[in-house]
Amino acid sequence: QVQLVESGGGLVQPGGSLRLSCAASGRTFSSYAMGWFRQAPGKEREFVATISRSGGSTYYADSVKGRFTISRDNAKNTVYLQMNSLKPEDTAVYYCAASLSTGWGSWGQGTQVTVSS
Secondary structure: OOOEEEEOOEEEOOOOOEEEEEEEOOOOHHHOOEEEEEEOOOOOOEEEEEEOOOOOOEEEOOOOOOOEEEEEEOOOOEEEEEEOOOOHHHOEEEEEEEEEOOEEEOOOOOEEEEEOO
């Protein structure tokens, strides 16, 4: 299975931008659709965005549509999440995951995003 490591989180002011990266190990990265999820304090983990194996198809949660963009570079074994117009309610730990035959899995350790003035 693929192993995933997220990076790029941090503290940003409302209206700011961040780009998260998720680096995958192994030579089968392009075999998996990939997704970003997030978990805010006291809340359940929620879906943010997903991208197909080729990168040609994407899907977003309504809460981030028009502000976030998911992309991937299969040559670099990396999936990205460009986050613009950030809001305080976007504060969460962000995780990437691979779409396995058993469902979403190979979760990374997460990266903290804090949106605050």
